[in-house]
Amino acid sequence: MAQLDNASILQLRGQLTALQARCIKIDLQLTQTENRCFVFEAHQFSKRSLTLIGYFNQVEKTLNSLQNSIDNKRQELLIKIECEQFVNQFQLLMQLVQSIEKGKAALLYKSYSSPKEKIFQQLKKQSEYEHRLLTMIAEQEELLSSGEECNRSYTKEKIEALKIRFHKCNTFTQKLEFQLEEINDE
Structure with missing residues (x-):
């Protein structure tokens, strides 16, 4: 040097x-x-x-x-x-x-505030949320099938509620994906 x-x-x-x-x-x-x-x-x-x-x-x-x-x-x-x-x-x-x-x-x-970037950020959040919901559903189904002492009807209701939330979340994710495709096509 x-x-x-x-x-x-x-x-x-x-x-x-x-x-x-x-x-x-x-x-x-x-x-x-x-x-x-x-x-x-x-x-x-x-x-x-x-x-x-x-x-x-x-x-x-x-x-x-x-x-x-x-x-x-x-x-x-x-x-x-x-x-x-x-x-x-x-x-x-x-x-x-x-x-x-x-x-x-x-x-x-x-x-930094482009529409495309905002959609990417929302998609990332949605993906994380969907993953958490799927994990929660799997945990409840495992609890139900394990035969452990639990309130079966309550657990089934909880699983159904989580599935409904997942479905709503997934629908919103698809809307975001369509918006992203529209931006890419422009």
């Missing part, structure tokens, strides 16, 4: 300052909301941001941490990890800025 010294860090700070100016300029032009935010490898950052300057601040924080590790002569492995994190964050933010400047910003957005 090439040695990082104060001159290298100073050079990186110069590049960061230039990137900061670009981020501020873009942030003034773009509007972000909770339901419409940048989509890129945001897992490299500690938290999501609705502004480029928010991501920039995280890159700057990583560089400050790297500088601190170098100044305090920390272990080489720690310095290497922080250096890699800085490089990854810097590259990602730079790519994002360049894409927006080239007019490709639409590709970087994702609407």
Whole structure:
């Protein structure tokens, strides 16, 4: 690994300052909301941001941490990890800025409240609920057939009620699946 010294860090700070100016300029032009935010490898950052300057601040924080590790002569492995994190964050933010400047910003957005995504979330919940109902039905039927001491008529009523709930749940799941197919066909 090439040695990082104060001159290298100073050079990186110069590049960061230039990137900061670009981020501020873009942030003034773009509007972000909770339901419409940048989509890129945001897992490299500690938290999501609705502004480029928010991501920039995280890159700057990583560089400050790297500088601190170098100044305090920390272990080489720690310095290497922080250096890699800085490089990854810097590259990602730079790519994002360049894409927006080239007019490709639409590709970087994702609407988290799209109808299709909402239906997927509902289908997931329905699937979990159906699975729980089937488990409950199986448990009650096993109790009934095991011959253990139980109120047979009550257990049969419970099984019927669970089957009715499962049928209603399954009907709703099918409606969601049809809605999803309609969205895919559009």
